[in-house]
Amino acid sequence: MNAPRRRADAAENRARILQAAREVVANAEEVRLNEIAKRAGVGQGTLYRHFPTREALLAEVYRKDVDDLVAAAPGLLAEHAPLPALARWLDRVAEYAKVKRGVFAAVEAGLWQDLSAHSLGPIGETLSTFLDAGKAEGTIRPDIDACDVILLLGYLTRLEPAEWDARAHRLLHVILDGLRHHA
Template identity: 80%
Template sequence: MNAPRRRADAAENRARIVQVAREVVANTDEVRLNEIAKRAGVGQGTLYRHFPTREDLLAEVYRQDVDELVAAAPKLLAEHDPITALARWLDRVADYAEVKRGVFAAVEAGVWQDLSAHSLGPIGGALTTLLDAGKAAGTVRPDVDARDVILLIGCLTRLEQGEWDTKARHLLHIVLDGLRHRP
């Protein structure tokens, strides 16, 4: 009877640690594990039990963001017309890219390559789903594919932290305007 509660506590602690780490990565340049543990309300031992290294924690933040971004595509298509779904998905990309930039800045090159490989396939698939729906509806240009869009949104990595809030979504709206089909 005690073991299931401990597992639930461990899962809650892990989720809280990842959420706090995501907030820290999105809002500061310095990721300190002791600060994350304190903000998550757990001891350092608990943090290190779940994430033995800083890279392990940041990789989990990144993986969760990729999973959420990928899962959003079909949900948005179920709720909106294809071009609106694509626009809302691109808004989520701005949030994802901000965290991605912070994670990539904080991890070693080898870990960065593993994280990048983890995201490109699933994100490309989600983007293809959105683009195909827009093409079928006649609202997205027929000559674009997911790789085109991924290359274009790569511009977000060049933004300075101070211009993120004013430029990230603006640039993605420009990309969206370029994706619209104009007969």
């Protein structure tokens, strides 16, 4: 069954709320709903009509990031060779991991497990798409699988906010170098 169609202004409000929440989660030490509403240019009532709880809002931010990551893969592979496409996608993964860490820090353990389960399948499948394309092209090692890369990406959750900008993308390039097939 399809979700009911939202009025255009309601859909715009929802999108602004999600974007503001993503910015707050990625950059603030504490997630405050009044700050999100203010950044989105909506009142508290509008925020709560769309997201009745803080957890509902954070879960949607997280799910949207996962969906956006997965949706970006085909376009990147269409525009770039597999390894450069994967590099561009991993840059997006770094931003996703920053949001993921903020969401997971702000939600209860039960919701954390549910969100984690939502991401592992789609992200693993998307990684496999990049890896398979690179293997077929001969630029990615044949002995690598998506689980290997996901385990390596786990380091992103251990970076402190103060070291994020200096390390996240550089370490992603170390992973990319390790994925390269050397003749």
